[in-house]
Amino acid sequence: MDKQLLNRLSALSQLHLTVDEQNGIASDLETIIRFIDVIGNVPTDGVEPLSHPLDSAQVLRSDTPTEIKDRDKYQELSAVTRDGHYLVPRVIDP
Amino acid sequence: MTYESRWEAVIGLELHVQLNTAAKIFSSAPVGVGFAPNQAASIVDLAFPGTLPVLNQEVLVKAIRFGLAITADIASQCRFDRKSYFYPDLPKGYQITQLNEPIVGRGTLNVQLDDGSIKPVDITRAHLEEDAGKSVHDRYPGQTAIDLNRAGTPLLEIVTEPQLHSPEEAAACFRQLHTLVTWLGICDGNLNEGSMRCDANVSVRLKGNSKLGERTEIKNINSFRFVQKALQFEIQRQIAALERGDTLIQETRLYDVARDETRPMREKEFSDDYRYFPDPDLLPVSISEDLIHQIRETMPELPAVRRERYVADLLLDDSTAARLTRNRETSDYFERTIDRCPNPKLAANWIVGVVSAALNKDILSIEQAPVNPDELGEILLQVDNGSITQTAARQVFQSLWSNGGSVEEALASQKRTHNADDSHLRTIVQSILDSHPKQLEQLKGGRKKIAGFFVGQIMKETGGSADPRRVNEILSDLLLDEDP
């Protein structure tokens, strides 16, 4: 687990790791990757990937809208809102 | 530029089309504009912990309608994937989209170019996905405001093959897709509100070269004209760079409307690694032959088919047929008009002429036209069977357009004024005959040519408003009367 890979993973995961954390997590990840590497030994030629234990088809919803009545209740859960908007630090370049 | 002819542009489009369902793609929140901020965002759209997506069946129907319209393969099973990236208006931190198993496969779109010719463009695929929310950057100083009303609006992303070779062709393709999706009733087509957004991939190569050049992607253009202008700029920029010997890089660019130029978007490091994988909250969706069959039964006659029929069967000229089929409302208006008045040429000319001018003048769309197609048909029927003149028909149309009322009444009142006009005209003719006894003698004596003199005098007297045919009729009437 080199620095570059860890940086890439933490940037993709939007996690800010302190220098201390970086060392600990780098070695943990090495251990974990070694642990999961055993799957490489299993022959899987011609095996279809399975992404779900269920075979059945899903039930769909009908195209019926319902009114949203609880915006203010939802927004009480947010740290910063104004006039019904959620606020974040200015995104410079959209 | 002189070197332009050596180069060829290669353009492919990706269109994000908002489907006009009532509810969102994975939640029951309403779709649309005009809500207060976040007032159309449900707990699912807000990605509250524990919430789950459930697919709205209507999006399948709309996507399949599009697929059938471009004679594409409809997948018997499609699947949804997660596309991960962080952005404040993407509440889950991933977008639900379709990567490997889109609902609509390969198809063909017949694009009508400006010169009237048809260019078939292959559609690579069309897939379903959810729209993101909106970030408002200029409302509060130092902060970006997030409105998630748009989050979860169903999108059909349509991808064309890179088979377009000029900004004009690209714009025509965009326009054709606009015509088609609104025709099918799957999108409201409202470009100003972002109902259709276009991304254009463009590269240039020396003519005769089969290898594609390095391409750039221009994001999020929402008008036909801007697609054309953005591509014009971008193609010139790429050619100029290559002529200078520069190398181009693959990048995403934005079109700046105010400056009429494209410029690179700043992208975050690693942001191109979207880590797609099948969304485990959603199972694969099976699409039955039965469903496809049902949808096929409800498909309208498509614009290209109608256009051809208008030319082949109704004997309209190409450009009139094209104008009538640019949108479904106009075409349906025409269809209903000719149901009443079986003279397609007359109806077509009126619709692209009189009706269209009246709509433009009052800034109305054809569904808002004060004269409906049955009424227009009734008026034109009178013209067609010779009961009234075109001029009179225009007067009836105009009166109905401005004052309303029933078409029967308007026609009747036109006939009354016509009759009133007739007796007025008789008086004028009589007085002119009376005041030119010498010429009248000659006429009675058989000098037919002198009739022209009288007609001229009468036209002069009426300021040219009289129908010359009618003048002749009255003239001969009165001459008969004069004979004992």
Place this chain on the structure above:
Amino acid sequence: MSYQFHTIEEFRDLLDSRQASSVELTKDCLQRIRNTSELVNCFVAVHEERALAAAQRADQDMANGTTGPLTGIPIAHKDVFCVEGEATTCCSKMLASFVAPYNATIVERLSQAGAVCVGKTNMDEFAMGSSNETSSFGPVKNPWNLERVPGGSSGGSAAAVAAGLVPACTGSDTGGSIRQPASFCGVTGFKPSYGLNSRFGMVAFASSLDHPGTLTRTASEAEIMLKAMSGHDKNDSTSVASVPSQAEFQQPRVLGYPARLFSNLPSAISSCLDTAIRTLEESGYRIVEIDIPHFDVAVATYYVISCAEASTNLSRYDGIRYGHRSEHRGGVTEMFEHSRSEGFGTEVKRRILTGTFVLSVGYFDAYYLKAQKIRRLIRDDYRKAFESVDLILSPSTPTTAFGLEQMDRDPTEMYRQDEFTVPVSLSGLPSMSVPCGFAGELPVGMQLIGPHFGEASVIALGKAFQSITDWHTKRPILPS
């Protein structure tokens, strides 16, 4: 009168015979929770007023004669389930201030069935862990030995039932999070088939593996809970519309045992299993040797898939709409990064990073895709096995409850705790852990595994086993 250690059926009798009211039972239950909370730390929130109001309603319903099997019975929910108007934290700093604006389907159904929710139980942060030590509320202690862990992630629920505080708790099981703590605490843990219980309102860890379920003292209570909880939910696409009709239910007779897989089991555990199997054999069950060929790689496969799903399920915690938001100054990226880093604990971060790794460019095929293929092989192994047996037996865990802080050096050592439970999870099969003996003072659990939607068989065997053994009736003695 204390009603500690009463089962749902015993409570039912008391209520139906009017020997006690639901309000009385609930008050007694709340008192017990207060008395033991410091000792065991199994509750993270007590909903006193709400519970008493619900109990009153239940008493009213009973007076009106409109009752179901759960009317007036106190239960508790794992803190992974949304209870409207109450904190739902997943025992994470990230959600410390999150008050759920809606009810999980299961919470709603149990409430509709008249159950009285007395509070929320402790768990590993975001259900990631096997010891209940990653909770932001501190570790839960095992009622059988307060120096030991209760297992996890549903450690609070298992300990609450083991300590006799409530007869039943909800739990969630992704890789073993119900069955492993049930085994460690000597209670009955039941994870039904994937698709039977709705996941709506259960905070997601790994969507294709998350199973809501229960912790109770007995299999028969698990059955009562399941009946109230299960069934199609239109808010969960993975909730089955109807259970595929099975052939007429028959009492299970043939039990498979993959002995090869358990050769390294500590003798104290294997002797419990051997005795349990012999007991079943003596009561007429036929034991058949079977094999699950891809069993050994199941844990690694599970970690690839569960981390991949988790890494994206946890992307929604960005500090904007709810959850922890960092005070750190800077742009939006800093806001995201610091909020997430401050809000998530170490184990959660490890799993997010692992999940990001297995999905990212260059690693996807070798890890994520490969794991999905092996997932099919494992599922097919079970399908094949169920062609010749009705149910499969297995130990629930490779060890008994271990000491607090004993496993904090190598994260993968903890992952191995799940080695007997994850293959079942990957296949989405119903599975129950029932107490089957003791290794010293510590309980040992046996897993009963059924084919997909074979819950009736699993419950039937659980009940049968508990009718011929009394391990499930053993009670820990807590210092008062």
